[in-house]
Amino acid sequence: MVVAVLVAIVIVWLRPHAPGGGEAAVSTSTAGQVAPSASSRAEPGGSADAQDQAADVGVGPTPGSAFVHVVGEVADPGVVELPSGARVRDALDAAGGPTKRAVLAGVNLARVVVDGEQITVPDTAEAEMSAAPGGVDTAESGGSGGTGANGASPGALVNLNTADAAALETLPRVGPALAQRIIDWRAANGAFTSVDQLLEVSGIGEKTLEGFRDRVTV
Structure with a gap:
């Protein structure tokens, strides 16, 4: 009887921790999804170096020179x-x-x-x-x-x-x-x-x- 009671207590004690671990996994997964999203938001504007390179493409002799x-x-x-x-x-x-x-x-x-x-x-x-x-x-x-x-x-x-x-x-x-x-x-x-x-x-x-x-x- 005592053993059965101890097993039941252990089972009850372990159950709340499994969802917590799942939440951590979800959080980790979500963080992994957020990072690419932030990167994708940065791509349209591009970095300062990329913008400079894009601007340099049109540089050439002044028309009429x-x-x-x-x-x-x-x-x-x-x-x-x-x-x-x-x-x-x-x-x-x-x-x-x-x-x-x-x-x-x-x-x-x-x-x-x-x-x-x-x-x-x-x-x-x-x-x-x-x-x-x-x-x-x-x-x-x-x-x-x-x-x-x-x-x-x-x-x-x-x-x-x-x-x-x-x-x-x-x-x-x-x-x-x-x-x-x-x-x-x-x-x-x-x-x-x-x-x-x-x-x-x-x-x-x-x-x-x-x-x-x-x-x-x-």
């Missing part, structure tokens, strides 16, 4: 990015400015830059090579009524899209260096579509172009 390669007598030669409508003067400033050896007489600082072009700032030797030889050759051929340095008639038009360096050097103030820059521009950009595109060639400004505008064609 121009990349220009500045070489020669400037403090920091290289490619510079300029806003739309910038001038050659702005390109030189972006490249650190001209050096003490720079000769800017043949550089049109007021010309609007073109995306992808190269601007060359010459020194004294390069400037003289660009201007003097062509001027001398043209003056001689133009005043003699004979033939120019390349054997062409002085009155014949020079085709900017087919002329070689020798033909280009017959033009006023066009020496070997400038003739080569005209050819390089043609190679990089394709055929000239107008005579005015010569203004995009480094070393040719309005005054230089007016000196031989009636001598060239496209």
Whole structure:
């Protein structure tokens, strides 16, 4: 009898603890469900790093900007990015400015830059090579009524899209260096579509172009 009573007491004592354990299991299970829920709530906004990365995807060159390669007598030669409508003067400033050896007489600082072009700032030797030889050759051929340095008639038009360096050097103030820059521009950009595109060639400004505008064609 006593044993039966003790067994009954033990059974009654054990019963309240089983639900408690079940509640703990439920709580543990619930906690496991809450954590993913909190994580899922964080996903739409994302972390600060994720938002920064998403923002960086759209970062790029400013619309309307121009990349220009500045070489020669400037403090920091290289490619510079300029806003739309910038001038050659702005390109030189972006490249650190001209050096003490720079000769800017043949550089049109007021010309609007073109995306992808190269601007060359010459020194004294390069400037003289660009201007003097062509001027001398043209003056001689133009005043003699004979033939120019390349054997062409002085009155014949020079085709900017087919002329070689020798033909280009017959033009006023066009020496070997400038003739080569005209050819390089043609190679990089394709055929000239107008005579005015010569203004995009480094070393040719309005005054230089007016000196031989009636001598060239496209």
